[in-house]
Amino acid sequence: MDAPLLLVGCGKMGFALLTGWLGRGAAAANIVVVEPGRAAAQAAVARGVTVAGEASRVDPSFVPRVVVFAVKPQVMNAVVPGFAGYAGGDTVFLSIAAGTPIRFFESGLGAAARIVRAMPNTPAATGRGMSVLCANAAAGDADRRLCGDLLAAVGEVAWVSDEGLMDAVTAASGSGPAYVFLLIECLASAAVEAGLPRDLAAQLAKATVEGAAELSRQSGEPAAKLRENVTSPGGTTEAALKILMAPDGLKPLMTRAVAAAAARSRELAG
Numbered sequence: 424m425d426a427p428l429l430l431v432g433c434g435k436m437g438f439a440l441l442t443g444w445l446g447r448g449a450a451a452a453n454i455v456v457v458e459p460g461r462a463a464a465q466a467a468v469a470r471g472v473t474v475a476g477e478a479s480r481v482d483p484s485f486v487p488r489v490v491v492f493a494v495k496p497q498v499m500n501a502v503v504p505g506f507a508g509y510a511g512g513d514t515v516f517l518s519i520a521a522g523t524p525i526r527f528f529e530s531g532l533g534a535a536a537r538i539v540r541a542m543p544n545t546p547a548a549t550g551r552g553m554s555v556l557c558a559n560a561a562a563g564d565a566d567r568r569l570c571g572d573l574l575a576a577v578g579e580v581a582w583v584s585d586e587g588l589m590d591a592v593t594a595a596s597g598s599g600p601a602y603v604f605l606l607i608e609c610l611a612s613a614a615v616e617a618g619l620p621r622d623l624a625a626q627l628a629k630a631t632v633e634g635a636a637e638l639s640r641q642s643g644e645p646a647a648k649l650r651e652n653v654t655s656p657g658g659t660t661e662a663a664l665k666i667l668m669a670p671d672g673l674k675p676l677m678t679r680a681v682a683a684a685a686a687r688s689r690e691l692a693g
């Protein structure tokens with residue numbers, strides 16, 4: 424966390440990372456943010472870091488150990504060349520852009536550039552994210568450790584060596600929080616159908632998902648075991664699970680949903 428860091432883009436994800444790094448003891452004096460947006464720049468300034476409106480305004484004496492690309496994939500083409508000057512030295516480039524392959528950065532920064540691609544998710548904003556990382560051959564052990572530590576500041580971290588798996592990662596943990604939010608919505612609307620007032624139904628659905636997730640985390644038991652623990656033979660939970668676990672139930676639906684997300688991720692990567 425003592426390494427000089429250059430964060431490019433301080434929107435939702437960039438700001439979550441910045442908050443995580445500072446919370447883990449990174450010195451604000453070692454962090455420079457490039458962010459053209461006024462509100463996002465002000466939020467970064469309030470955290471005590473140096474903010475530049477564009478790459479050319481970064482103090483030339485500042486040499487980052489890591490450049491973190493946290494801008495939207497659509498602007499990456501325009502953004503990356505501004506930082507190519509750091510390639511070739513001791514700098515590793517860490518991208519969190521969805522669907523943007525390592526080869527994209529190698530072509531913009533040079534084949535010898537050290538690249539780590541990561542896929543985080545939005546719970547990173549609470550320090551409970553899940554990030555999966557993948558590095559190119561030029562990135563060494565120290566680069567990998569450093570990038571892993573930067574993502575570990577906002578949650579759990581896992582690595583894959585086959586970049587092809589990043590589409591499935593995107594479909595599972597990247598998009599996954601949206602599936603859980605939908606579950607909360609569906610449980611709430613089903614509770615309304617069952618007769619509960621809307622406010623109470625929403626409260627029950629949200630607290631139940633949060634409580635079940637926390638129980639799963641704290642107990643360390645597999646989800647299937649926890650499910651069995653709350654299912655008495657002939658009881659109410661079993662009546663519901665007979666429907667959710669039917670051949671046309673939740674499992675095939677989730678399988679199709681994740682497959683569709685993975686296919687879309689492959690399409691976007693081109």
Ligand SMILES: NC(=O)c1ccc[n+]([C@@H]2O[C@H](COP(=O)([O-])OP(=O)(O)OC[C@H]3O[C@@H](n4cnc5c(N)ncnc54)[C@H](OP(=O)(O)O)[C@@H]3O)[C@@H](O)[C@H]2O)c1
Pocket residue numbers: 431432433434435436437457458459460461463477493494495496498501502519520521522542543544545597
């Ligand atoms: N949000 C997610 O769930 C999620 C999950 C996994 C990965 N990601 C990835 O994380 C990245 C950031 O997503 P986000 O949701 O944080 O987006 P965001 O909130 O829009 O943040 C991107 C930030 O980059 C700024 N920016 C635009 N052009 C720039 C430039 N030339 N130089 C520096 N900064 C620039 C934007 O400023 P303006 O607003 O002024 O344009 C904005 O503040 C994306 O690549 C996305 O694929 C996001």
